[in-house]
Amino acid sequence: RKEVEQDPGPFNVPEGATVAFNCTYSNSASQSFFWYRQDCRKEPKLLMSVYSSGNEDGRFTAQLNRASQYISLLIRDSKLSDSATYLCVVNMGGYNKLIFGAGTRLAVHP
Amino acid sequence: GAVVSQHPSRVICKSGTSVKIECRSLDFQATTMFWYRQFPKKSLMLMATSNEGSKATYEQGVEKDKFLINHASLTLSTLTVTSAHPEDSSFYICSAPLPEGQRVEQFFGPGTRLTVL
Numbered sequence: 001r002k003e004v005e006q007d008p009g010p011f012n013v014p015e016g017a018t019v020a021f022n023c024t025y026s027n028s029a030s031q032s033f034f035w036y037r038q039d040c041r042k043e044p045k046l047l048m049s050v051y052s053s054g055n056e057d058g059r060f061t062a063q064l065n066r067a068s069q070y071i072s073l074l075i076r077d078s079k080l081s082d083s084a085t086y087l088c089v090v091n092m093g094g095y096n097k098l099i100f101g102a103g104t105r106l107a108v109h110p
Numbered sequence: 111g112a113v114v115s116q117h118p119s120r121v122i123c124k125s126g127t128s129v130k131i132e133c134r135s136l137d138f139q140a141t142t143m144f145w146y147r148q149f150p151k152k153s154l155m156l157m158a159t160s161n162e163g164s165k166a167t168y169e170q171g172v173e174k175d176k177f178l179i180n181h182a183s184l185t186l187s188t189l190t191v192t193s194a195h196p197e198d199s200s201f202y203i204c205s206a207p208l209p210e211g212q213r214v215e216q217f218f219g220p221g222t223r224l225t226v227l
Contacts (some may be wrong), residue, residue: 041219041221041223044218046216086152087153096144096214096216099156100153100156101153
């Protein structure tokens with residue numbers, strides 16, 4: 001079983017749509033969680049950290065369920081500029097090693 | 111935010127040659143840096159942890175004699191792909207962690223695209 005699993009997509013949605021991405025992780029000892037965004041042929045960039053209480057940043061909402069080892073990202077009112085691959089990332093703690101999911105590709109069309 | 115640079119950004123080489131990639135933290139010190147590899151349409155795979163002043167720690171399945179890592183200073187780590195072959199063609203990315211209060215944020219370099227002919 002992969003350490004971090006995501007639906008690869010692609011998700012093709014119109015502008016203004018709401019889209020949700022899911023992610024599961026296998027190691028219950030994982031300590032911190034993130035969503036990164038990666039544009040084609042570029043390095044990943046941190047989108048947001050994910051906290052147990054859930055957190056929101058503008059149109060983006062992240063949720064963590066430790067009991068189910070499940071992480072989600074909700075994007076509201078999608079923009080064309082949201083088109084990218086969204087990476088679910090888990091920090092195994094200790095040495096700050098990040099384990100990446102394979103990513104979910106989002107394509108927002110007019 | 112903090113800046114991590116990589117050099118070169120792109121390299122094309124012949125099979126059998128060695129290629130050195132540099133990763134620098136420009137405005138902070140990093141005793142640890144991480145090297146990743148990403149194949150097309152795949153996720154980043156952690157290759158190794160570079161440790162300043164000691165040996166690198168390699169992930170399972172990564173050949174340490176093929177991917178030589180040297181953490182020469184608190185701001186520089188190098189990855190040398192020795193005797194490169196076409197299957198080594200990939201996008202190589204480094205990252206460096208920086209504590210931000212109680213959190214640690216990873217800053218990524220812009221990546222190096224290696225093509226081995």
